[in-house]
Amino acid sequence: MASLIACPHCGRRPKEEFTIKGAALVRPEPEADADTWFDHVYLRDNPRGRYAEFWHHTSGCRRWLVVTRDTATHELEETRDAALWRRETAR
């Protein structure tokens, strides 16, 4: 993976500044049934290939980001603000 990650707010920053949370998933509604919550908390697609992850720019702007990259080649495809991503996936 690149050692510099393009933060949409701060520009290219060293990877060490970021904390990785894991799969970028949309949280179920609080009233969703137990199976839906189980799936959200514990089950993962874990693809070999394109994958979207939540990253936190901990030592930078402290915004949550969604980083899309390839888990087989480590190529970075796109980095965007999580709020923006959320608005688009909710649509």
Place this chain on the structure above:
Amino acid sequence: MRYSALSILKNGLFGNKGWKPAWRTPAPKPHYDVVIVGGGGHGLATAYYLAKEFGITNVAVVEKGYVGSGNVGRNTTIIRSNYLLPGNNPFYELSMKLWEGLEQDFNFNAMVSQRGVLNLFHSDAQRDAYTRRGNAMQLHGVDADLLDREAVRAMVPFLDFDNARFPIQGGLLQKRGGTVRHDAVAWGYARGADMRGVDILQNCEVTGIRQSQGRVLGVETTRGFIACNKLALAAAGNSSRVAEMAGLKLPMESHVLQAFVSEGLKPFIDGVVTFGAGHFYVSQSDKGGLVFGGDIDGYNSYAQRGNLATVEHVAEAGKAMIPALSRIRVLRSWGGVMDMSMDGSPVIDRTPIDNLYLNAGWCYGGFKATPASGFCFAHLLARDAPQATATAFRLDRFKRGYLIDEKGQGAQPNLH
């Protein structure tokens, strides 16, 4: 051929021309009683114990690369049974006991070396936690010694005892822990399984799982369809991908873990030492290289290579523990793909599909588990009931709320 001092002598007298390959290279048969996917340590050990302990010999191990190309040949070779939780401890102790008799059992030199595993602690709270773990181990009949600072100093005098932030206060020692030559474990199990009739099919990738009416019929492979009565998955870092072929979604992520070897040195570190204040552990191989590593990189990966940020992090932690490391040159580094489960513990269980069985979720600690994992998985396949020490490793434990979370981290693989 049985290996012995006599066989070495005899073959030596005749120019070492009498040695045979350690296992055959058979063509796939159309049908087996059991097909095991993955020719790593766990798949091969499963085949070995199926044949040796349970009398099931019509078995194939299907491996996409060559034997030893996965994590069994990439790990840092540490074995230990210093676990806290009741679901884990008896299982890892079974594994330790199997290690202790393994070389005689499979007639292969695996260089099992019980040189001791020492976990350092750096604060009062950490001492309490390690005392608790040591007590839990002893209650399970496992050896554990709590060392004070001076006892640690007598063993490893070159640590940074007075580090301003992380002074070393003592350590928890398991003397029966140690290292084993990882490749030899794969080869020994492969040879032992093959000798008892198991077909080891290398360069044979499973590309699909054929099912009908809720049962597995067999596997599609790059060398054709192979039918089976029971299908056993032991694909380690690729578990999610293989399970997906049967329509299962697992509580697992694949992450990369790196390891490093230094140039050869004179004898320096006798046992295994782990840093309690950061991600670093080290031992010295019999060739003299320091073998060391740290934590997983922290992001999903199937690449078998990691990132420079982690290399730097491991080096920093290593230097904080052993200042003398700053003078040492690293020769090689590599990565392996870990099957990180959501609670950090493995699964050896049946699946919702009747004749499909799963062995996965070994995280960064599955090498030490190899003998017990193979034995317990073979037991499950042969008897359709879990072995007594492996009853907690259920696939549905996440749904039922019976997690086995050694570190109490919660459902986030990159924290385990």
